[in-house]
Amino acid sequence: MFWLLVVLLLIAFCWFIYKKLNYWTNKGVKQKFKLFFMNKSFSEYFLDSYNEFPESRYSGVFQFSRPMLMLRDSELIKQITVKDFDHFTDHMSFIPEGVEPLWTSNLFALKGDKWRDxxxxxxxxFTGSKMRAMFALMSECAQEVSKYFENNPEESKSIELKDLFTRYTNDVIATCxxxxxxxxxxxxxxxxxLMGKLLTDSTGIWKNIRFLLYMMMPKLSNLFGISFFxxxxxxxxxxxxxxxxxxxxxxxIxxxxxxxLLMEARKGRLNYEETSAVKETGFATAEESEIGKTVKKVKDPITDDTITAQALIFFFAGFDSVATLMVLMAYELTVNPDIQERLQKEIDAVFEENDGVITYESINKMKYLDMITTETLRKWPAAVGMDRVCVKPYTIAPVAPDEVPVNLNIGDVISVPIFGIHRDPKYYPNPEKFDPERFNDENKVNIKPHMYLPFGAGPxxxxxxxxxxxxxxxxxxxLLAKFNIVPTEKSEIPFKLSKTGFTFNSKNGFWFGLKRRD
Structure with missing residues (x-):
């Protein structure tokens, strides 16, 4: 009797695994199951998955054992993230509600009406008027960086850029x-x-294993004292x-x-006031939807913990990912000195036109600076992908002859492979080349909608x-008003992507120098 029970349990387990691993095949979707062994970077693994079925509008992939539908088609991405957003309002959750209150109550993790509120x-x-007010605080931090290396020329000869820019983003977030x-x-x-480094550091095998355990078994991890924060x-x-x-x-005060601003929101005194053009901060700026512009009375009170949760996710998102954007922008300017020189000419002209003062308005009129920033985010997007969770039953209607209706259930996950789309030669010829001219006035109008997604899509x-x-x-x-960013003996060009962590990191660090301009 005992052995019969063992056999039955084994059969049931094998059947469960078979159903799980053939989830998309059973729905008529092409799929490929690939294990992530950390033998390459997470972004490269993501790109490989994107390239499996280049002619399909979508394909089935897996995040560990969790099935996800990866979208490749611009119209389908728009349909799901914008037009039919009410069916896909939530992000994928990997921490059950109540386990980590400071995580589950932040804007990124909230669901449904709580997220809308x-x-x-x-x-x-985050409107233009608020950015104008914060610009002065950012400028103070940036000038401190430049002044430090002016006063300490020996230290400018060899700098690890990730360290430099995380210190800058730390100071900006601390003050703003x-x-x-x-x-x-x-x-x-x-x-x-030091607290910021502890919060955001995802490098190292053990930290990666810890994160994966938390994603797969959050309650058990919590029981053993393994916390997300x-x-x-x-x-x-x-x-x-x-x-x-x-x-x-x-x-x-x-x-x-x-x-x-959060204190004002708690008192009910914060309204959406847009006083300038939506794209004033650049081509890559994500446009706010009507959901964000609608003034609503929040059902749940804004407590100190609510404010802490929002501030913490803002720090978590801005400390490392924005520093990574800066690191890779500096890297591209170094390996493309002609682009760096042209940008410096634009910066010099703006300083001269404004009597040595940079204003919020003047920095947002710098077209070439915006083209470079936009192209950096094309080649190295802030997130390699984004996800949406189906909250109402939904059917993707067939378009191609080999397609069938794909019925999505509540809880099914959609994946939008941003890194793959941005590296697709169909949308960006010679995608490995750093070319700001893709985003000049003549060319940027040809960028296909929903095929440039550095900050996601939809509400x-x-x-x-x-x-x-x-x-x-x-x-x-x-920095560039005073210095050239130059390679040193320790510079790794081209750099090798680290196999640990989930962002773009160099295996050997980003070592470059700042050389005072003549």
């Missing part, structure tokens, strides 16, 4: 989100920076927010940062695109 609450914090002033280049071990980091940010809120309320696009673009542009204007 929070998006409408936070969107006014938390109202805390840091100078992480001078004070290299300040607590805010480092507990020291969580406590640090809780204390920072609590103390800042108390000080501001008691002393009636007003400052143009995110913390003040759930990245809320902080304007902030990220402005932050990157400001630091390059001040």
């Amino acid at each position: 929070m998006r409408a609450t936070l969107s006014p914090a 989100a938390f109202g805390v002033q840091c100078n992480s280049i001078k004070q290299r071990k300040n607590e805010f920076y 480092n507990k020291r980091v969580e406590m640090f940010f809780r204390c920072i927010i609590k103390d800042s809120l108390k000080m501001r309320e008691e002393n009636n 007003s400052r143009p940062d995110m913390l003040h 759930r696009n990245c809320i902080g695109s304007r902030f990220a673009l402005l932050e990157a542009k400001v630091v390059f204007v001040y």
Whole structure:
């Protein structure tokens, strides 16, 4: 009897695995099951999956054992992320609600109406008028970077760019989100920076295994004390927010940062005010949908924990990913010195026209700077892909002769392979080449809609695109006005993508120098 039970359980298990691994085949979709062994970078693995069925509008892929439908067709991407957004409102969840409150209550993780309410609450914090107010804070941080290397020429000869730019993004987020002033280049071990590194560092085999375990078995991981956020980091940010809120309320302090805006939202005094053109911060700027522009009364109260959760995800998203954009932009400018020189001429002209002062308006009129930033995000997008979860039954109607209706169930996951699309020669000829001219006035109108997605698509696009673009542009204007970014003996050109982590990292670091301009 015992052995019969074992056999039956084994048969049931094999049947479950068979059904799981043939999930898309059973729906009439071409699929390929590939295991991620860390023998290549996550982005390269993602690109391979994209290239499996180049003639298909979609194909079945797997994230570990979870089936996902990967979209390749621009019209289908638009249909699902924009037109039929009400069927695909949520992101994929890998942490059950209640397990990590500071994660499950942030804007990225919230679902349904809770997400809609929070998006409408936070969107006014990222309009052009708010960016104009934060521009002064960013400029102070960028000028500190430039001044430091002017005053310390020996240190400018060999710099690890990821370290440099994470220190800059740390200081920008500290001042623009938390109202805390840091100078992480001078004070290299300040607590805010160290906590930021702990929060965002995903390098190392053990950290990757920990992350994968948490994704696959969050409740069990939590039981064994494996948390998504480092507990020291969580406590640090809780204390920072609590103390800042108390000080501001008691002393009636007003400052143009995110913390003040969230306090205003809590009092019901924050409205969406767009006073300038949507694309003022550049071609890559993600346009806010009507959901974000709609003023709604939030059903759930905005607590200190709610504010901490939003500030924490803002830090999590902006500390490493925006620094990575800057690193790769610097890398491309170094290996393409003619492009760097042309950009410096534009920067010099703007300084001369504005009597040595850079304003919010002048930086947003710099066309070549925007073309370079846009092309960097084309070649090296902030996220290799995005996901959407089906929340209502949905059918993808057949278009090609070999297609059948694809019936999606509640919980099915859609994957949009941004990195694959941006590297597809069908949309971007010679995609490995760094070519800002793809985005000049004549050519950018030919970019196919929904085939350029550095900050996602639809109402759930990245809320902080304007902030990220402005932050990157400001630091390059001040650095390139004084310095050339040059290769050194330690520079790795071309660089080798690290096989650990989920972002674009160099296996041996990004070592370059800053050479004072004549």
